[in-house]
Amino acid sequence: MNELLHLEKIFDRLKRGCHLGPDDEPEFSALSSQRFDEYAAYFAALGLTLVRHEREFFYFEPDNQEDVPITLPRIAVFSYIIIDHAANQGRPIEEFIFGQNFLITALPHFTLDRYTALLRQVDVHNVDDLRILLNRMEQIGWVKIKGLGEDEYRFLRPFHRVFSKCLEVAQSAQAAPPDASQRAAT
Amino acid sequence: MKINPQSFFNFCANHAPLLRALSERGGELSETEVMRLIHANPSAIEELPETARRRLRELQILVPTEPGSELLFMAEPLSRLLTYLFNEANPATPEIIRGYVMSLETTGKQLGRALDEEDVQRVKLAFDEISLTLRRIHADLNETQHAILAEVARYKTERARVSVREKYRLIVHWMERYVEPMIEIVRADGPMRAAFDETERLLYRAREEALFNDHPALVRNLRFLRLVSAHALRVFTQCRKEIQPLFESLRRSSFIAEGAARALEKLQAEGLSKWGNEYLIGVAAFRFQNVPSDMAIALALQRVIEHPPEPPPVLEFAAEKENPGALVRLMWLDSLPDLVRDDLPVEDLMGWLVKKYPERDTSDVLAGFSGLLFHNDFQAAFADEKPRAYNTTDGEIGASPLQLISA
Numbered sequence: 001m002n003e004l005l006h007l008e009k010i011f012d013r014l015k016r017g018c019h020l021g022p023d024d025e026p027e028f029s030a031l032s033s034q035r036f037d038e039y040a041a042y043f044a045a046l047g048l049t050l051v052r053h054e055r056e057f058f059y060f061e062p063d064n065q066e067d068v069p070i071t072l073p074r075i076a077v078f079s080y081i082i083i084d085h086a087a088n089q090g091r092p093i094e095e096f097i098f099g100q101n102f103l104i105t106a107l108p109h110f111t112l113d114r115y116t117a118l119l120r121q122v123d124v125h126n127v128d129d130l131r132i133l134l135n136r137m138e139q140i141g142w143v144k145i146k147g148l149g150e151d152e153y154r155f156l157r158p159f160h161r162v163f164s165k166c167l168e169v170a171q172s173a174q175a176a177p178p179d180a181s182q183r184a185a186t
Numbered sequence: 187m188k189i190n191p192q193s194f195f196n197f198c199a200n201h202a203p204l205l206r207a208l209s210e211r212g213g214e215l216s217e218t219e220v221m222r223l224i225h226a227n228p229s230a231i232e233e234l235p236e237t238a239r240r241r242l243r244e245l246q247i248l249v250p251t252e253p254g255s256e257l258l259f260m261a262e263p264l265s266r267l268l269t270y271l272f273n274e275a276n277p278a279t280p281e282i283i284r285g286y287v288m289s290l291e292t293t294g295k296q297l298g299r300a301l302d303e304e305d306v307q308r309v310k311l312a313f314d315e316i317s318l319t320l321r322r323i324h325a326d327l328n329e330t331q332h333a334i335l336a337e338v339a340r341y342k343t344e345r346a347r348v349s350v351r352e353k354y355r356l357i358v359h360w361m362e363r364y365v366e367p368m369i370e371i372v373r374a375d376g377p378m379r380a381a382f383d384e385t386e387r388l389l390y391r392a393r394e395e396a397l398f399n400d401h402p403a404l405v406r407n408l409r410f411l412r413l414v415s416a417h418a419l420r421v422f423t424q425c426r427k428e429i430q431p432l433f434e435s436l437r438r439s440s441f442i443a444e445g446a447a448r449a450l451e452k453l454q455a456e457g458l459s460k461w462g463n464e465y466l467i468g469v470a471a472f473r474f475q476n477v478p479s480d481m482a483i484a485l486a487l488q489r490v491i492e493h494p495p496e497p498p499p500v501l502e503f504a505a506e507k508e509n510p511g512a513l514v515r516l517m518w519l520d521s522l523p524d525l526v527r528d529d530l531p532v533e534d535l536m537g538w539l540v541k542k543y544p545e546r547d548t549s550d551v552l553a554g555f556s557g558l559l560f561h562n563d564f565q566a567a568f569a570d571e572k573p574r575a576y577n578t579t580d581g582e583i584g585a586s587p588l589q590l591i592s593a
Binding site for chain 2: 061064079
């Protein structure tokens with residue numbers, strides 16, 4: 001039994017940017033097994049880095065893309081806004097994000113002028129645009145829409161990649177000299 | 187001014203909600219605010235608000251912050267009583283506990299001197315003071331634990347719109363102000379333990395030297411010493427255990443919120459073009475370069491399918507009867523350098539060509555002329571003569587004579 005299980009399906013999903021979490025069976029169980037290193041070695045031979053996130057989900061390490069598709073800034077702005085909103089609610093952010101289902105029509109993204117202006121910068125103008133964005137996020141395994149109520153979605157574990165990015169940004173800001181931003185501004 | 191206890195407690199009995207509101211409000215109060223609280227918390231008996239306000243002052247429930255001041259605050263003894271009655275707690279600061287420890291140390295020294303001097307009266311006084319201090323430490327520790335646990339519960343249950351970062355700052359304040367410094371004081375090798383050990387030694391000495399005959403009091407103090415010591419460490423260790431997960435959770439949330447806020451702030455300030463990739467979360471995507479699209483492939487196939495059929499070309503495999511003209515011409519051109527080499531130097535190259543090969547047409551003559559002119563073995567130069575006309579089979583060429591010599 002040396003054959004790596006579900007290899008074709010795993011590769012097919014990961015190569016399209018998908019993240020595999022507990023909602024993605026049987027691929028997730030295959031990668032979570034003790035044979036993870038074998039999968040990683042297999043993909044490494046193809047020049048691909050299989051990442052196992054500390055929160056236990058899997059994805060291919062992205063290239064340093066020079067030509068960034070517009071969906072990436074859109075997803076980033078969408079995600080940062082929902083986090084900003086969660087922080088203002090006073091609840092632990094992860095509990096807020098993962099502890100409930102969201103209604104697309106009740107999202108906070110167009111409740112503040114500031115948020116609306118930020119979204120406008122990435123060409124997201126209305127709820128229909130948010131739906132398109134969420135569909136893309138479903139494709140990469142960050143949210144789940146299908147199978148829930150109408151206009152309903154929930155965040156999936158791989159959304160932790162956004163939290164990791166936020167922590168990285170906060171830490172690098174703290175590591176920077178305190179007056180660096182002031183010097184840069186002057 | 188003496189206060190009549192009967193009147194005081196009667197008033198308190200009829201104004202419990204008001205007293206609670208005043209206690210919860212805490213701090214300094216203006217007359218306007220006092221009146222607002224009176225209106226919001228009417229008494230159990232019919233009474234004008236002004237009367238209630240006046241009685242609050244007369245019974246010294248509210249006292250001015252300083253003589254003549256219009257600002258008021260709740261009298262400290264009553265505040266403590268209400269805290270006790272409403273089962274609320276105020277945390278003791280590390281400075282308060284440190285003060286108790288210092289008090290124990292001072293009392294211990296007094297006890298030591300009294301023992302040295304065999305002064306029974308002062309031994310008894312020191313004993314009483316030690317008992318009092320220990321009771322206070324015990325009570326304050328309990329109250330602090332109570333306050334911390336209440337605060338933790340409030341954070342967990344309160345859904346008020348206080349931002350995560352604000353909450354984090356508050357919980358850090360609790361950790362840094364109360365829990366951590368307290369643990370420093372009460373830990374096994376901390377100053378409280380040292381003071382307690384010294385006190386215990388002196389109590390034993392008092393018993394051994396039979397200077398203090400109230401053995402039950404002595405035993406009580408010794409027991410209380412051990413109890414308070416163990417209790418203090420347990421209380422604050424428990425507090426830390428209670429507060430630590432909340433602290434960790436809020437710290438993480440606070441950092442996440444900070445990261446998101448910084449990213450949005452940068453986008454807002456500098457626009458998308460300067461936002462850069464720093465704030466993007468990369469996603470793998472295979473990109474194929476120079477690969478025809480499905481549409482292009484389909485179009486190519488369609489063209490092939492729709493192309494009208496043509497008969498395949500027929501190859502003539504039989505030997506040709508005549509020499510191919512192009513090949514003969516090429517061979518003639520290739521042979522020219524060898525042919526002209528024998529006649530070098532040639533004074534008029536064009537003349538040499540038309541004279542030697544009169545059957546050649548203008549195109550062949552010019553091709554031969556060019557081949558020789560640019561050949562590596564020869565050099566050419568104009569002969570400084572007037573242009574001439576050269577006749578070929580199909581026309582006439584006008585040119586100045588060109589001399590050709592070996593290179």
